[in-house]
């Protein structure tokens with residue numbers, strides 16, 4: 001060993017070889033400890049800070065500098081981060097952030113990211129290194145939590161958009177009736193169509209466009225009063241399309257719509273799909289996890305029968321970005337859609353060496369080849385908290401959403417805009433004697449004012465042609481008192497804006 005060290009030193013002196021490793025490991029260690037300490041304080045004290053604050057022009061212009069050609073001291077770089085980056089986050093780790101459907105992350109999850117980043121392993125391939133076995137373990141646990149059969153395949157993704165894209169690619173290829181990978185869409189003898197409710201997430205349309213079907217192939221079906229896909233309308237649309245010569249191939253069900261959190265009748269959709277020989281893909285980005293709450297579980301009954309299921313762990317499983325997952329009932333269909341093995345990536349030929357065949361390669365189930373070790377944070381988080389605690393937190397978020405809805409109902413200036421089946425509350429500030437156009441403008445302004453004030457963050461959406469305020473609760477740090485603050489802020493901001501308008 002010593003011989004190698006002195007040889008290395010000699011060579012370095014002779015050839016002036018460089019590396020990106022620190023020259024001074026001890027001062028780097030000291031800086032690393034400081035970073036870790038600072039980040040623990042940052043997460044611990046999140047409640048004491050505003051949810052969001054506007055980055056000044058001076059801050060923004062800091063990121064308009066010339067490319068660094070020469071090295072800068074690590075301590076100085078970290079200090080710049082502390083001054084210009086850290087104080088201006090999107091705000092989603094704060095207990096009073098309920099905008100869109102953004103997750104909060106955890107302390108242990110952040111540690112896991114450091115560990116995974118240090119190992120910097122590539123999980124695209126290899127059957128004998130630890131990271132791929134961790135990923136397999138995590139996928140097995142996800143299947144168990146969602147009652148998916150053990151024989152299903154799965155792969156961790158950057159999020160639910162990627163998971164939807166993979167699920168719909170498998171659906172399209174399996175149902176195309178030709179060897180689509182070889183022939184391409186140009187040789188499709190028929191026009192493939194698919195179906196989802198008008199409330200489906202935009203990532204489904206994006207996926208349909210990416211896989212080359214065109215957004216016109218996606219037929220959006222009206223919803224009932226509970227914002228679930230109308231099954232009679234769905235059947236009628238499929239039948240009409242068939243008569244007009246189209247080839248329906250897939251229905252996309254929603255387990256938790258982005259607007260209201262409504263869940264389609266998944267058993268009803270399964271039956272229609274079986275009768276019509278259609279693929280059922282379910283977008284369960286956050287709502288799939290209702291399966292962990294003993295009281296909400298029945299709402300997602302049937303999710304385990306989907307041909308493919310897309311979901312996130314960075315939303316309602318509270319893990320740090322990015323982590324999603326797609327499960328496919330039939331492993332062979334999944335592999336056939338993505339597996340491609342050039343000679344330089346040959347694998348699965350014997351039990352020895354990195355490429356050995358202990359496990360199939362995850363790149364055989366994904367369009368990505370190189371993949372980060374995102375399974376580690378899921379494995380460590382599930383072990384630390386246990387699935388039962390996740391179930392309790394999901395239940396807590398649903399109860400908090402019901403509490404918020406009840407409080408909305410007690411306030412004469414507020415009105416509930418949609419049922420609250422899960423964790424999303426849509427409501428409006430409605431002062432007397434204001435027409436619909438003015439109410440829309442006022443509520444839009446309330447959302448922006450709340451952001452600027454920084455005490456609470458919600459987002460807005462359109463429900464039945466009305467602009468509404470929307471709080472989506474996937475936050476393990478929120479307490480009931482936080483929702484009281486939200487309503488106080490909405491009412492006082494609404495009053496201020498109404499007076500200013502008069």
Ligand SMILES: Cc1ncc(COP(=O)(O)O)c(C=O)c1O
Pocket residue numbers: 100101158159160161162201203256257258283284285286312324
């Ligand atoms: C219902 C639903 N589907 C899909 C997505 C897309 O997920 P991601 O942001 O993880 O790509 C979201 C994001 O909010 C969502 O709410």
